[in-house]
Amino acid sequence: MLQFDGWCLSVDHPVGDHFCRVMTGQAANLPAGIGATAAIVPGHYASEEHVARALARLGKPAAAALIQGKLPTTKAIRSGDLGEIFATEWINRYSGYRAHIKRLRWKDHRNMAMRGDDVIGISQDQNTHRLYFLKTEAKSRVALTAQVLAEARAGLEKDGGLPSAHALSFISERLLEIHNPLADALDDAMLKHGIPTQNVRHLLFTFSGNAPDALLVAALQAYPGPITQWAVGLRVDGHAAFVGAVYDRVIADANNA
Template sequence: MAQFNDWCDSNDELVGNHFCRVMTGRVGQLVAGVDATAAVVPGHYASEEHLARALRRLGKPQAAALIEGKLPTTKAIRSGDLGEIFATEWIAAHSGGYQAPIKRLRWKDHRNMAMRGEDVIGIFQDPQTLRLHFLKTEAKSRASLTTKVVNDARANLEKDGGLPSAHALSFISARLLELGNGSLADAIDDVLLKYGIPAAHVTHLLFTFSGNSPKSMLKASLGTYSGMFKQWCVGIHVDGHAVFVGAIYDKVIANANHP
């Protein structure tokens, strides 16, 4: 986990019936944020089994090369990937039961290309009814977040009638079958092909990671929302965003090469 509580202060507010959280990195504890994040980044690009197999078969230098070869090298793609990684980690730790069942970055076409489609979809399966609830997520990472970027994220959440797209859910279902999780794959196929997805089973999460405070922009976005879906906004604010991103990827590489 990215251990947000160890290096961020959180402030929660309700805007109407919608939830807004802003997490601000503590200046004196950003090294802890770098360390905690660097520890989880490799698993978002390659499975733990793949990394362990490479280490066992080929040794430390080759396993390190495997990790480094999957990491993006451009600042923009690193920033965008990290926004998605933080969103996935926040969902797993703080969303109240949703999980992102696959780590989507493992299936990138190229390490310096952004992936298409919904950034993250969190899924919660009701233990009584076994019906699925979805957290449709749009993640944005910018050194300087703007209202336009937030509005673009809002527009992306509204695509496909505000529901998770069939293409994104089919992708998740196929990957789950490959990973041996047939029961959740079947449940996703059931909502796609049999039950449909009621709006009441979908929540939108607009997630930002930025070098400036997102608070006023996120609250404004929630304040003007008039649709039917429950809304969450979560923003991470870290002064020196670009330096922080670079330090995380440098730490990942250093950890991989550590004797």
């Protein structure tokens, strides 16, 4: 899991009953951030087992080609993918929820964005076995705007604010493939118990070159609904250059492994 603490300064902004955190990449530590990010990116596109098998069977050039062939080549898709990767890593390390599926492994095409809920974090009560969900929309922009946050809000509000049945079914099928018993709990939540709104939180995750603080606070203040809201913004000055450097490093590391 990616540690943001080693290269970012985090500041929390309480907003009523909601939660807002802004992480700012520190200029002196951005090379470390690029390296740390590049180290976890390949696993979001291809399983470690697949890469290791290609390496063992076909050698280093083939394993490198496997990784490079899954990476997007356009700036916009790289930016969007990295926003989703950062959201997934933050959830797994800091939220108390777990994003069990790295869904970029199932992209239709490397230069296409995936549809549906960006990321869904899940936690399970060990006594009741009931599930709790963190429905997430991730946005990556050089310049974050209120309009972009409005688009994210629209995504969070789909399906009555609940995780979509399509997204949960996708996760359940992937978990079933790896014999994870959480697949049954997901099916129970969808088909037997239902998902009450009190078992859901929303996460609005942004990755931008400009300061997101005021925009995120305003977005939380404007939310009128019953679902607890979290907003996390990652700011990196030189956003586009950072994204390019991460993917360049991933390719270089794959060829030099």
